[in-house]
Amino acid sequence: MNSKKLLLAVISVCSALSVWAQDKAPSKYEMRAGWMASVANINWPAKKGQTMEELKKVYIAYLDSLAAVNANAVVMQVRPTGDSFYPCAIEPWSIYLTGVQGQAPTPMWDPMAFMVEEAHKRGMEFHAWLNPYRIAQNDTTKFAESHAIHEHPEWFVTYGGLMYFDPGHPGSAKYSNNVVKELVSRYDVDAIHFDDYFYPYKVSAKDADGKSYVVDFPDTLSWEKYGKPFFKDKDAWRRNNVNQLIKSLSETIRSTKPWVKFGISPFGVWRNKSTDPVRGSDSQAGVQNYDDLYADIILWSEKGWIDYVTPQLYWKIGRKIVDYPILLDWWIKYSFGRHLYVGHSMGNGADEIERQIDTLRQRGFDSVQGSFYWNAGSVLRNSKQRDNGREMNPMLKAKNRYIALVPPMAWMDMTAPKPVSGLQVKGSAPIVEISWDANYSDNLNAFLVYKFEKGQPVDLSDPSKIIGRVRYDNNAKGVFYDKSGQKGQFTYAVTALSRNSIESTAVSETVKVTKSAVK
Secondary structure (H helix, E strand, O other): OOHHHHHHHHHHHHHHHHHHHHOOOOOOEOEEEEEEOOHHHOOOOOOOOOOHHHHHHHHHHHHHHHHHOOOOEEEEEEEOOOOEOOOOOOOOEOHHHHOOOOOOOOOOOOHHHHHHHHHHHOOOEEEEEEOOOEEEOOOOOOOOOOOHHHHOHHHEEEEOOEEEEOOOOHHHHHHHHHHHHHHHHHOOOOEEEEOOOOOOOOEEEEOOOOOEEEEOOOOHHHHHHHHOOOOOOHHHHHHHHHHHHHHHHHHHHHHHOOOOEEEEOOEOOOOEOOOOOOOOEOOOOOOOHHHHHOOOHHHHHHHOOOOEEOOEOOOOOOOHHHOHHHHHHHHHHOOOOOEEEEEEEHHHOHHHHHHHHHHHHHOOOOOOOEEEEEOHHHHHHOOEOOOOOOEHHHHHHHHOOOOOEOOOOOOOOOOOOOOOEEEEEEEEOOEEEEEEEOOOOOOEEEEEEEEEEOOOOOOOOOHHHEEEEEEOOOOOEEEEEEOOOOOEEEEEEEEEEEOOOOEOOOEEEEEEEOOOOEO
């Protein structure tokens, strides 16, 4: 694309974003994602050992419930405890899938390929959620024969009754990079996602006198060998271990597929002001990312190692020690231009989530770009607020009235794909067929179909006019059916959409739809 066309693409996106920021029209660009946890069978699978048909049915129900509230991404946990939800050359099948770690599903199938395809069918991104260090929730003895613990026991430690990769051992970081590289290479995922589990949350115990103390993470061997010769401070060494993991994973993802994003969803407080008067937040959280989990999140954003951060702001507005708007403004200040999405705890109820969404939208698109819902089960069940019975989904449908595109990232490919050609509109009410020829571009991802009433200009900044999204599946032709049954004069417009949500110019046709024909 020449510089003039690139400038026009950027101006088009900026125009649509400014409308959102001014709150003069519904948002066209906003992240709306639902988390789905597999660990402990929280969401999906609902229990171990379900049949392929049961698993597919429930997963589709989750996606359809998210699509019904105009969500545009699913964040699926596919590596919960050093095991996988896909046939992996490196790690065993997950215990949360079949009930036995290392046991393949019967009949053999690939849940990951299915999950990605079904998400994309609905115009939703698929973010593959992995846990980098945790390998056992409770029973540390039942590992598959193929598990790395048998070949490399020196990589692992036990803490608080659970087992983890030792972040201080170089072998664990190299292993994690191999896992991510294989996943990104094989599957059409849109992002790699980590949550808040880095070094584990600290565990307390009682001494002989009954006094509580914090149990230190058992990494003495790796500290003596890999840390102490180079670091005076053990905490700084631990942070460096996580920093180097994040940096190397970022490089692995970008070198494998540069369009795949890397996102982190940390605990909601980086540091309290009492700990760090200069950069800490005005909060009194009992846990701090930097000091307790050794996760220096804001460094990763500042260095550009991650593409988005989704702090888990699970507290209600007005909670004095961890107040949502105070923390939101802090994260806005320290996002360093990377995308900021807010993690909401849907268990707080529809009233609170509505207030939180309103608050973040009031900050403007330049500050915060969307929401993640913890978790998708609340949407699947249409959960009710405890005190007044208000349902979650009607609220979300009202807030997310129209389709929204995942926000484009300015540091990724901002090139627009080639426009479609050969647009044809035919048929009659109640079904009108819109078809077009796809013109291949390396970054072509989907097509958007707009519908404007008589006298309305073709305005791509208005999401209320989007009537369909069609995934590009390598076919030379695309087609969409308008089943609204409306009669009258309409202008149909089609744009090509890149992986980074950059649109081509629109190709349009004005027609008169009658009961018998399109003229």
